[in-house]
Amino acid sequence: MSTIATLPEEELQLSLLGDDERGYDFVTAETIEQLRKLSFPEARVFSLYLDMTPERLKDAPWTIRYDHLAENMRAQIADKDSRKMFDVVAENIKELVRNEYGRPQARGLALFAIPERVSFKGKHKIKYDVFIHYHLPEAPVDTLLWDKTAELTPLLMQMDEHEPTGVVLADGQHGRFFLYYLGEAAEYTISEWDDVAQRTRAVGMGAHNHEQWLAEQRKRHLRHLVGFIEKIGRQAGWRWLAIGGVDQIPEDLSKELPKTWRDKLIGTFALPLEANYNQVRDAAAPLVQAAEAQAEKETLEAWIGLLAQKTKAVSGLEETVQALQQGRIQTLLAAAGYAHDGRECQQCHALTTMEDETCPYCGGETVRVTDIVNTAVTQVFGQNGRVEIVRHPDNLALMQQHGNIGAILRF
Known part of the structure; x- marks a missing residue:
């Protein structure tokens, strides 16, 4: 029998195994932390996100969108040498994506590159200090930046x-x-098993004892599973729980859960123990999607309720960015696809929809930003707030009635 029940939780080491035939990459919080550290004193990080969904590719091929992003980024690079380096890197990465890094299965691409050395003679040759790419299961907002650090907002969203x-x-x-x-679904390298040999079926007077023994062993096994759930779930930060299996196991295990974990349970499903990662993922997906939709609805209802009470909530872009400048946003809500131009202060980074070139807060110079909604998302993450992108059609209609954006406030 596994020893996790007696293993101190602080010594529990979790690692994951996964192999997805659909070609997605598994991005974790640890991945984000590694990307945060990408910074070289004299170098620039090339950050690229592309929506690779079939419908988006049909509407606007990625190559056209890429060229547009690169052109806009180039116009913002003042230093001549940095602009020259950017041109070569952008050209090289476009060819790499075209020939090597595009996967039709993935719905999005994220790529980060830091060039070490570039040869400007003849056919350009580039050596990269860092070159990382991820194929995402969900489409990101098209983004291309050339900066001192990696742009992580689309992944964080x-x-x-x-x-x-x-x-x-x-x-x-x-x-x-x-x-x-x-x-995505990936498996922890920890499993639970009951190594008590099953008795042969008893007959006569022994049959009752045999059935009782089976019931006791089943109960013991379920309790061990609960122990695993509690320890792994706490360390891995599970928000929800789904249980699959054969016969009555999922329902019986559900009944053994303590209240804390029963409240996290979003459903059960039938699947044999030897199921592969893709089967597990496909069985869990509809349960998780339903839970996410319900959570979106509850957040939206809480926001609308606070708006009605005129307390700790704002709606509309200008009121929202004002609350952001004051550090008051707990949860930002925005309709999927909503974007708006505006201005950002170069000193205090306050955002505004006004055309003033002088910041109303600190007097600093403001510059035009093509999408202050995306910039607001970045700043909310920087203030340890949450972001809820509203996607359900019924909820989008409600968002439209309130200016497509708003926030639940801390104070």
């Missing part, structure tokens, strides 16, 4: 919207544990 979900797959003697996150 996806991760903030999709809470980690624990998935348990069990039968009468074994248990497997998975993480479902960002449309």
